[in-house]
Amino acid sequence: MPLTLLDKLWQRHSIADLGEGFHLLFVDRHLLNDLAGRGFLTLNRRGLPLQHPELTFATADHTVATLWNADADPRGLHNDYVKNLRENAATHGFHLFDVGDASHGIVHIIAAEQGLALPGLTIACGDSHTCTLGAMGALAWGIGQSELVHVLATQASVQRKPHALRITLEGTAPDGVTAKDIILYAIGRLGVAGAAGYAVEFAGSVIARMPMEGRFTVCNMAVELGARFGLIAPDDNTIAYLKGRPFAPRSDLWDDAVRDWKTLRSDAGAIFAVERTIDVSSIEPQITWGTNPGQVIGISENIPQPDAFGGDAATSAQAALDYVGLTAGAPIKGTPIDLVFIGSCVNGRLSDLREAASIARGRKIAPHVTAWISPGSEPVRRAAEAEGLADIFRAAGFNWGRPGCSMCAASGDLMREIALPKQRVVSTTNRNFVGRQGPGSRTHLASPAMAVAAALKGCIADVRELG
């Protein structure tokens, strides 16, 4: 019987069938962040050891100082969460990519960068954006804290096998349209529950041509479609990306690994519970107007009328407009902004910064705008500095920070890196929920290029008009 990629990955890791679709899955890589410290309190209270420290890897990203206070505490010496993670690394014996180390960064970014995430693996992490790593052809999913303790203690996780949903992306994206615009558009089309309960495999010619960094951006937001898992079959791009990464397979095993990875694709004729095809040929740079990532439009469109949605969705749309302070029917372009944030696990990679710098080069941000860039990892930061990107940003008036989750979840430096009430932010992050970037903050999600365009113009702007 033809199998989907999901079937193959699931079968490979099922230890026991618990009935009704539930399985006990082996976890090949358990990734921890600085919020995992509380899980260790439970582990310690129950007197349990960390079962497989050699499969456990940690970094601090949520609470670290990345912007305002980054230079005051560049090694996280005064951060209780970071200190706690260090103590647990020493006590329980797992690998820590420590704050300030050459390989430190956002967990979903460094797991790929370091070659820890590989095709064919299961990867669990106490963060919903773990689906990012599905772009590698791995089964990667976010877990809650109780589930996290379960993985610490057993190296296994109880999960329900979802049905597979395939999104086939076809056509050629116009100039100015990035991987971020494509996934935002897809969420707008399918809705934030459009893939709820499914595992989403992204496929089609758009994915085949897309570099790995764009694929991470796409899979990162699978959870914004309601899917716990995002997947992309590994191909030559994936293999080229992984070659030479520090934790990639030992060199004498590399050829065998590649042979195996090439089998990790949905077979011809494999049945998906749901199939969706999206043509990207006529989409525009996207910008969100509301309080979930599915409330999104093309930059030249007008803010929708809530009535157009009907029923409860109309009420939600009106509540969203009230919260973000926008008027139905008005153009979104030209809306004045206060802050710009570029970074995060969805758009904190080198290609994102190159895209941003190509727009910022030789220009200045609007005087009333504060703009921050947090590179997704130390390797990204060093590469961006070596290429002169940081100089371009600084010359344009951007602040250049350190790696971490930062303003994405308003958690950076223990919740000080936030937007103030009613401040309007154009942000390259993945969630525009009420209060996400600070109580009362108003978030518009967009690509790095669009974020730069907004910073330069001082308002929501069309990057295509900047050339």
Added chain:
Amino acid sequence: MAEAFTTVIGAAAPLLRDNIDTDSISPGSRSARRSGKTEFSEKGTSQLAEDLFANWRYDENGNAIAGFVLNQPKFRDARMLIAGANFGCGSSRESAVWMLKEFGIRCIVAPGIAEIFTNNCFANSVLPLTFPEATVRELAAEAAPGAPAAMFTVDLAANTLTAPSGRTWQISLPAFRRRGLLEGLDELAVTLQDQEQIERFYAHARPEWPWSYQLGKSPQLGKSP
């Protein structure tokens, strides 16, 4: 042992918005921001119930917004929440469940409940129930008068949800989830009994897919701070 779930009787708070995300349920940074420091305990903060839906429950000055459902006296002791589709979407933060439970909510009813949130519910003996949208609307209509006029009963042993009118719906749960709730089983304790099976799996997987486990660089285990 986890807490057993058998019967829950109480008012049900109707909050029929779709896509209620866990950032809205648990704006986790609120108490930390207020106090200027973060409590370091297993559940993070001692003000879980107070911070539930904080951005919706309080105005900018911290005063309760009278119209919000959980601020209404008839729902202050609600044991159930009746919500819109895709409840609990977004962040994996388990504090969303802890806060609901601290407030007194032991059962969520919605046309759809996000997957990570669902698992977090079972881990905390909170019952996530999905019903068709039309049923959820009917339940919400019956819930509107609140306590003491409108009381619901969930009887997990009997697999029933009974509305104030006496109308009864069957509850359908995966068998092992139902047993776990009824007996107060702790999933971790159950799995630990099968740890040998997990280790046998790992011992088989390592030679089968050595490239997955033999890395180019060895992890530095237990590096000192």
